[in-house]
Amino acid sequence: MENIEANLKTARSYTKVELEDKELYQRELALLSSQWIFIDHISSFKKVGDYKVYELLEESVIVVKTEYGFSGHLNFCSHRGSTLCEKKQGHAKAFTCPYHNWSFEIDGKLKSAPSCSMTSLQKSENSLKKVDIKDVEGILFAGLNVGSMVDFETVKRELNPLFSWQGLSKAKVAHTCTFTLSANWKLAVDNFMECYHCYANHPEMCKQLIHPKVTSTESPTQYKQFEKVYVDWCQKTAVLGHPIGGDQNVDVNADQFIVTLRSVLNTNTASYGKDGESLAPLMGKYKVNDNGETFGFCGPMTHFSMPTDFAFIFRINVRSISETTIELHWLVDEDAKEDVDYNVTDLSWFWKTTMKQDIIAIERAAAGARSRFFQPAVYNALEHNSALFSIWYRERIAAISQNATSRVPAPNGALLLRSSS
Ligand code: FES
Ligand SMILES: [Fe+2]
CATH class of the missing domain: 2.102.10.10 (Rieske [2Fe-2S] iron-sulphur domain)
Structure with a gap:
């Protein structure tokens, strides 16, 4: 733990080598190929x-x-x-x-x-x-490194409780779409693991949801506003017997870290409709809408947000060292009828709007990082999980690089190891 705290203080965003080196990129593909x-x-x-x-x-x-x-x-x-x-x-x-x-x-x-x-x-x-x-509960995961994948049972055990509450095994795909962005995949992961950028980039999110008051700012006044809504929600949700809380930090020691958390959307926000309204019939074990959602990620590439009426899951996919796709899926209860119980335009509005804003932000960051004078910078407390991910990533890439250099001396191996420490 002390080590992690020390590493967090010195953690920096990605160097030009980490964003552009082709040999390092091959090691990243090897690392990601063992992830579900x-x-x-x-x-x-x-x-x-x-x-x-x-x-x-x-x-x-x-x-x-x-x-x-x-x-x-x-x-x-x-x-x-x-x-x-x-x-x-x-x-x-x-x-x-x-x-x-x-x-x-x-x-x-x-x-x-x-x-x-x-x-x-x-x-x-x-x-x-x-x-x-x-x-896991009808959600399919793929792994390329057959025979050397991370342990799936651990992943399943951690995802299962909240996925099961959501009734994902009795869901169906309502809509999918793909966005392509000109950026290294780590800049996308960096973005999706923090909400420091939310006030500056996501006006709809900040209007409808309460969490940016603590995830996008450290203002004590806003913290108090969040706390009141959260405590009130916890009390009501506990009475309903619905799940509350979970793991919110990336575990740098996990082979595949899992963050799953159930929290409040906002006092009058039932789901992701334009006015915070529900968009589809309740899913799984939820018999009433409690204004809550399950959110989190499974390793760096799989992210989800699941209010009580639908599940939004997306995959970050690496297309090349400088091109990434985001593949979005919306799931609803298997018995829900399109254009009767839900419609795709309303269902997908919030996350498409938010994703487009994220893509602009990520591509701007990628454009700036192409400068010959670009230098990585520190992470702050609101970027905690992005910083933890950078530590997780560097430790694993260093291990892969060390393995590779001990077997085949790579001419620039020392450079790679130095940049990853
Ligand atoms: S039969 Fe497939 S390449 Fe020959
Ligand atoms: Fe965002």
């Missing part, structure tokens, strides 16, 4: 054989519903590497490669290879490359 990252919801797949193709950490990934759950494969053929699925989604009994017609079962096993006589061992060696797919 939100990919979709089970309701996107109705029947065995339904599949979708996703971009994840510069890889193309096929996720397919099988008899036993879900399988994930890298979207290239084991013969000469041709792209296997060019459609973004569909239904398949098998995947047939367009190049020489090798055919694969939906679980990835090689089914047939025209004019090749193969032993069953050779066949099994030519299965598609696997991607791990796991499920």
Whole structure:
């Protein structure tokens, strides 16, 4: 703990090397490939054989519903590497490669290879490359580093209580959209882990929600206003038996840190409608709207905000060292009917508005950081989780760099290690 406090005092935002070095970037991809990252919801797949193709950490990934759950494969053929699925989604009994017609079962096993006589061992060696797919209450997570992923049971145990309250296993996807931004992925993570920027960038959020009074300023007057609303909400919510509180700090020692917290939106804010109104039928175990929401993140790339009537989940996806996408999903109760119980325009208004504001802010930060004279700066108390994430990131990148330099002496390894300490 003392170490963390000391590290927090000296923590700085990202150096130009950390934002631009291509070798370091490959190590970042290796680090992120061991993290469980939100990919979709089970309701996107109705029947065995339904599949979708996703971009994840510069890889193309096929996720397919099988008899036993879900399988994930890298979207290239084991013969000469041709792209296997060019459609973004569909239904398949098998995947047939367009190049020489090798055919694969939906679980990835090689089914047939025209004019090749193969032993069953050779066949099994030519299965598609696997991607791990796991499920927490209907939320699907993908992991690329099969065999060396972080422990999923720990992730599941931490997410399960609040995901279960939200009834996510009985939800459906109401809407998705993707934003692309010209910025290194860490600048997006940096932004989404703090609300110091909220007063300057999110007028709608600051009007409707109470938390910016403590997450965007250290004003004692505003703290008192927040405290009154929060204490009152806790008392009422406790009577209802709904969950309250949770973990709010990034654990720098966790292989995959999880922040999940249930708190108040505001006294008269039931959800994310333009006037704070509800937008869809209640979800899960919530029988009344208590003006609360579950929010947090699962590792650096998966973030969520879930009032009692819908769930908003987004994934930060790395497209290149300087391009990032934000992939947004809105979920509602599986029985809710579009244009009767909810409509997509209202449902998505708040987070689309807020996300566009975030993207402008992140791209401005990225543009400034391209200056030859750019220097990283300290974090303040309102950027606590961003600072903790920078510590988590640097410790892990240093370990990966050390491993790599002890095996293969990299010419600029020393530079990378110095910049990461
Ligand atoms: S590359 Fe797929 S069958 Fe040859
Ligand atoms: Fe923001």
